[in-house]
Amino acid sequence: MANEPSQGTNDPYASIRYPEFKFFLIIRFAVVFALTMQFAIIEWRIYHLTNDPLSLGLIGLAEVVPALIMALFAGHIVDKREKRGVMMKCMLAYIVVGIGLFLLTWDRIVAGFSAQSIAYSTYALVFVGGIIRSFVGPSTFTMLSLLVPRELYKNAATWSSSSWQVGGVMGPAIGGLCIYWFGVHWSMLLVVGMMCVPVWCLLNIQPKPIYYKDKGESVFQSLGAGLKFVWNTKVVLNAMALDMFAVLFGGSKALLAIFATTILGVGSLGYGFLSAAPAVGSLLTMFVLAYRPLVKKPGIKLLAAVFGFGLCMIVFAISKSYILSLTALLVSGMLDGISVIVRQTILQLKTPDDMRGRVASVSQMFVGSSNELGAFESGLAAKIMGVVPSVVFGGCMTLGVVITTYIISPAMRKLDLKP
Template structure:
């Protein structure tokens, strides 16, 4: 196998099953996110309720992350993945049940049953994130890490691209029950594909310390590695302040006037840009100036958010969201490759958990922040303020993190 081939990682059977499973699960999550957000908005007509969706997932996800990272380093990672995907399947079945006649009783309580299911799924996603991060490098040789990460991002972006419009179309034309049924079938497919991946032994531990000390070891590794710490801090605040995804139902309804189907396309637009960029990077990997490129791309993301907030044209808004995906994709690939190459095998679960607290949960907390600022300042102002804060974070981080700014290669 030529390690210089853009398709080298795809020639490995277990890796193909792994990314196919993740594709199905991500597609399901994206469909579910669109349907849940529109369903909650239809029930409440309140922007804060959309932000609370993110908070309902972020609280349990953050709460279990450090312990989940420890578990991913001491328990077979495939077992964790199967258990978590099984839990996500049960959550999807519950959301479907709420739309059927026997489950209508639960919706009489408003959005509380929906938030409860999202809370449970947040626990599962808190455990599955470090397990997936730590399991993937066990499936490919070290020299293929960058190629595998880029393909993983490509499939993830494809699912992110396909899921929102598919969710919007299913909900808009066939109804909420059909949309949630599709969600269930995709999660089930992901579970079956995950079963097909071979079991891999855990990397040998370098110490016999207890759980608390091992968690501290992972925290110390991130804190002492200034490049890793700066990269994930940069993304944390950019995602926290710069995301407008939580407010897209309001933009689709009251500003752009494009309805449920339009919402699906707006949600998909960042994925379009990210997919195109990921496919480009598969064939043209980043060779130099990785640090400066990271700062430029996060700054570009912030500019796109400011202009999106000012736009009243559906097509201009679509283009700006697509460009935000282009910039975000580069940032994700640089950061993910840095984490995989700089982290020892027996610490990947714990380091991934710290990264998840910084990055993964910041998406959900960012949703809550968007809902609160939209309530206080208005929808448009909240997006513009978020973009400005993102640019401020880029400037401050660039000033203080000379090691990241001078970084040439990510490998």
């Protein structure tokens, strides 16, 4: 860990005064920028190849299946290995996948291929990306705690989430603009170039210590230790479950291409702004929280934020106005920012150093994978119920999850985030 003195926990810039943590923030930004831009391009490409909402859900399913299968094993490996080395291998693998997707959008390469063959090849590469992602999540979570002192975890989590959201803002927006300006093929090339940035940043971070304690456990016992810890730490379990169900049922990101094209009629440019709106809102919240961190009743504020998120999804679904739809997504992102900060701070403060990889993998199973499962659920529900009713249904389910969590979880109502 860097040995520079902290500027104090009340300093909103305390964690970013550590040089290696600055490179970490660039990595977070670049990875999320590249992946969200890549998915925006893929979703646009696949929908225009198939004209089928279920095909959008299959993109999420193709990534979530390997991420779920590999999650616990990946956490075990991350805990036992040096974190920077794991991340470096993951970034190089992402570059290979990006090149593959770039080639699949090249007309000279896919000439004579059917739309179905292109779609299935895309799903295959997304599947490989899901395997990579199962290692990226826990290694990133663990590395944060190795770059700043414990008293700055909350501040570091805020800046880490902010850099992630900046990438989330710019990725879909730039993706939509690049599709509009340059087309799908050359847009995908920018994704490959962006994936080279984390490789350079990792070269500027020193290898970190390994805190894994060999207790003579079998691999399966080690894998189960993360699950057992989460199950026994109720505030961690409840935070994960709340976010998982909210994203699983309340998310509508996978259907934005349909809303932009057939309901709002705003084309690729409008699609880019709709895709970016939630991340813009979340980013605004996180900058505010860097200066005014959540102190009083964070659990109640988390529940209220997720409840408001569900309401925003309902408004978005029934809106026929582009401005109102954009506003609903923006506000949903602002509320989601609260959820992200509280959940990340809970995990950083409550997780032992020697179990961070495994606990982060469990979190990825709960929360990270719910984005892709939510995409599949959205596509399937839209196929069965229709696009608008499916999003309304998801928003209502989110409200129900929040009410249930409030009733059954006193640990969440009494949550305290003091280090």
